[in-house]
Amino acid sequence: MAVEMTxxxxxxxxxxxxxRIIKNLLKQIGFENVDEASDGTEAFEKMKxxxxxxxxxxWNMEPMTGYELLQKVRADESTKATPFIMVTAESxxxxxxxxxxxxxxxYIVKPFNAGTLKAKMTAVIxxx
Amino acid sequence: MPAAEVAARVRQSLESVKVxxxxxxxxxxxxRMAQQLTDxxxxxxxxxxxxxxxxFNSIAEYIAKTRDEIAHLRPNDIRExxxxxxxxxxxxxxxxTERATETIMSEAEALMISETDDxxxxxxxxxxxxxxxxxxxxxxxxxxxxxxxxxxSLKHIEERVARFAQTMGVNDAEATANEKAxxxxxxxxxxxGPAIGGPETDQTNVDDLLAMDQDAIDALFD
Numbered sequence: 001m002a003v004e005m006t007x008x009x010x011x012x013x014x015x016x017x018x019x020r021i022i023k024n025l026l027k028q029i030g031f032e033n034v035d036e037a038s039d040g041t042e043a044f045e046k047m048k049x050x051x052x053x054x055x056x057x058x059w060n061m062e063p064m065t066g067y068e069l070l071q072k073v074r075a076d077e078s079t080k081a082t083p084f085i086m087v088t089a090e091s092x093x094x095x096x097x098x099x100x101x102x103x104x105x106x107y108i109v110k111p112f113n114a115g116t117l118k119a120k121m122t123a124v125i126x127x128x
Numbered sequence: 129m130p131a132a133e134v135a136a137r138v139r140q141s142l143e144s145v146k147v148x149x150x151x152x153x154x155x156x157x158x159x160r161m162a163q164q165l166t167d168x169x170x171x172x173x174x175x176x177x178x179x180x181x182x183x184f185n186s187i188a189e190y191i192a193k194t195r196d197e198i199a200h201l202r203p204n205d206i207r208e209x210x211x212x213x214x215x216x217x218x219x220x221x222x223x224x225t226e227r228a229t230e231t232i233m234s235e236a237e238a239l240m241i242s243e244t245d246d247x248x249x250x251x252x253x254x255x256x257x258x259x260x261x262x263x264x265x266x267x268x269x270x271x272x273x274x275x276x277x278x279x280x281s282l283k284h285i286e287e288r289v290a291r292f293a294q295t296m297g298v299n300d301a302e303a304t305a306n307e308k309a310x311x312x313x314x315x316x317x318x319x320x321g322p323a324i325g326g327p328e329t330d331q332t333n334v335d336d337l338l339a340m341d342q343d344a345i346d347a348l349f350d
Contacts, residue, residue: 017229024237065317091327095318096337107334109327116331 003128007053008033012043012069013087014061022056022087025114029121030128040064044072047079054125059088059095067102074103083124087112137168194296201292206285214281221274228267235260 009031013019019036026034035050037043039061047055055073057066064072066086073079086099089110099107106120122128144164235257244250292298303311313319329337 017226017233020233024233024240028240060319060321065319067317089322089327090318090320091323091329091334092318092320093329093333093337095320096329096334098318100338104338107338109329109331109334110322112331 003126005030005128006033008035008050009054009056010035010037010043010046010052012037012055012057012066014038025117028114029118040066040069043069047073047082052082055082055084056087059086059090067098070099070102070104085120085124137171197292197295201288210281210285214278217274217278221271224267224270228264231264232261
């Protein structure tokens with residue numbers, strides 16, 4: 001099934017600059033319907049109100065981290081099927097494994113480029 | 129006279145009084161024994177006084193040394209100048225990088241949506257934007273200088289604290305309950321932060337890990 005380019009995407013990061021970078025990269029590859037949240041709590045609230053086609057989340061945020069958000073999303077019936085990509089500077093093997101066990105769909109290590117983001121998005125949501 | 133020896137002499141005197149024939153004792157003998165006991169007790173209390181005096185002297189010396197070491201630590205300089213100075217430099221550094229990022233991103237975003245029908249105008253626009261981007265990159269020089277000042281302050285503090293700890297023979301106390309709780313939270317949530325010198329696991333290895341099945345992952349920890 002073809003990817004709907006107007007599908008809503010939620011970008012979660014506590015650094016406004018990083019949100020802006022990801023939104024620009026998404027725009028460059030054709031996705032403009034992008035919402036933002038500054039931590040896991042705000043992101044989960046938004047996810048309970050709106051169905052997102054993809055969540056792109058940082059790991060290290062306060063008060064709720066991206067890892068906690070991922071666990072919460074997977075534990076909730078209404079959000080558990082949402083594709084989830086972690087974009088983070090946390091690059092220890094234990095982090096990757098923990099994210100995989102928690103149900104992450106893909107994992108991008110910062111710094112990254114548009115090519116990596118597009119490749120990982122394709123792997124998660126399909127060709128676009 | 130050492131305290132142990134004085135104590136032995138006191139015991140000896142008391143023993144000698146105990147074994148004396150106190151039934152038919154003569155006054156001169158009582159006085160002799162009292163004198164012996166008094167001399168010994170005087171010696172004991174004299175010694176006790178000296179040893180307490182020496183102990184207090186030692187404590188006073190230790191206090192003076194501690195005060196001297198604390199003065200060398202210059203805690204007021206650290207609290208009022210070094211740490212606030214380092215904090216101000218870091219805040220300025222964040223402001224510098226934010227300003228530069230804002231300029232660079234705004235110029236790039238403007239170019240991404242600019243009209244390309246008029247090639248000469250577009251070329252001029254790109255050239256202006258590139259000049260502004262290059263100018264904004266001068267933040268790197270300021271950043272380097274600010275980081276150097278912060279590193280210098282931290283080294284200064286580190287040297288003073290290390291000297292204090294070494295001279296005073298300080299051993300680290302147990303972490304507080306709050307510190308332990310924070311450490312446990314970080315470990316539980318895998319909050320490690322960025323690695324020094326680039327990602328510890330690069331994107332290729334991350335992809336390999338994600339492609340592994342659970343048994344293979346578990347084997348990594350066996």
